[in-house]
Amino acid sequence: MCGSSCAATRCWKWDIPERFSHRNFLSTNYAIMVLNRPVSQDKVFIENLWNNANVRITVDGGTSKWDNYVRNLPHEMQTNMKRPDMVTGDFDSITEDTLEKYKKQGCEIVHTPDQNHTDFTKALMELYTYCQSNELLLDHVIVLGQASGRLDQILGNIQTLFLAKEQSLLGHSTGLYLLSDDALSWLLNPGDHVIHVPEEIRNNKRVWCSLVPIGETCDSVTTSGLKWNLDNCTLKFGSLVSTSNTFSGAEKVTIKCSHTILWSMKIPGILM
Structure with a gap:
């Protein structure tokens, strides 16, 4: 990683x-x-x-x-x-x-x-x-x-x-x-991100991912490679927060964000 x-x-x-x-x-x-x-x-x-x-x-x-x-x-x-x-x-x-x-x-x-x-x-x-x-x-x-x-x-x-x-x-x-x-989380800084998604993850029907603004509004988020993509959307508590999202099956997810957001995703196969 x-x-x-x-x-x-x-x-x-x-x-x-x-x-x-x-x-x-x-x-x-x-x-x-x-x-x-x-x-x-x-x-x-x-x-x-x-x-x-x-x-x-x-x-x-x-x-x-x-x-x-x-x-x-x-x-x-x-x-x-x-x-x-x-x-x-x-x-x-x-x-x-x-x-x-x-x-x-x-x-x-x-x-x-x-x-x-x-x-x-x-x-x-x-x-x-x-x-x-x-x-x-x-x-x-x-x-x-x-x-x-x-x-x-x-x-x-x-x-x-x-x-x-x-x-x-x-x-x-x-x-x-x-x-x-079996969930991995880290911060995405303002800018462009490319997350490569292994086949084992993107083909698993029970995987999930999320994009959550913490502490401030994220004015603009645009994604590709997700089942429910965002197109210049604002993420804000009390409005839209992208939880319980998942992958489209593409080899990579792209995220463009104006402010720092918390990205989380399920990594299958590592639990007892």
């Missing part, structure tokens, strides 16, 4: 690999981050995603969720799982026993008590510091968290997507993606 941009024309190209294949994992530099929600994806998928990451981070209660997930894997998979590189957060949601366990394993423990930001936002800041210290340039960061449970926390995660963009928390060239169950 990658996004490339052309600054002169404000055009971005997004390549979503078939089922996040093992080959694609190895072709990019990325970090994986686990938030405080259960891990629901397929065991082999998670094993590949986790073990092939350049940096592995668990965030506060996400450490306990990750520990519980690993302890319930088959023994061989447990022994194959690499330890987190960093455990971070204000530590109000992690047990002392779990924190001590990972400390003994040699994980870097970074306490971030500042309450002006969420643990997710602070974890991105710590990741950026880690990458600078280790001279590591990431293509993207994949964050495991669920879009279910407390609505305020879901909105807080979306806020972090915007903070990462507006304040360059990861620098200017690193993408940030939220993976919730």
Whole structure:
């Protein structure tokens, strides 16, 4: 999965690999981050995603969720799982026993008590510091968290997507993606976007996608490659929001937007 941009024309190209294949994992530099929600994806998928990451981070209660997930894997998979590189957060949601366990394993423990930001936002800041210290340039960061449970926390995660963009928390060239169950979400900046849709996705009858304006009206959106395309439409809460859309079967989706919007899409085949 990658996004490339052309600054002169404000055009971005997004390549979503078939089922996040093992080959694609190895072709990019990325970090994986686990938030405080259960891990629901397929065991082999998670094993590949986790073990092939350049940096592995668990965030506060996400450490306990990750520990519980690993302890319930088959023994061989447990022994194959690499330890987190960093455990971070204000530590109000992690047990002392779990924190001590990972400390003994040699994980870097970074306490971030500042309450002006969420643990997710602070974890991105710590990741950026880690990458600078280790001279590591990431293509993207994949964050495991669920879009279910407390609505305020879901909105807080979306806020972090915007903070990462507006304040360059990861620098200017690193993408940030939220993976919730089998849905992948990221921000589309103002400009032109081309999203390549693998055959497995576009031929699946139950896939969906959405374009949602967050925080401001998107004055103009024009698309192709969707079942219900938009033609210079305004997206605004209280008016039109393009949820429960899907793909037309074309190999690519094009989106031209005047303001930042949240794009989400189903990635079939990665759930348990």
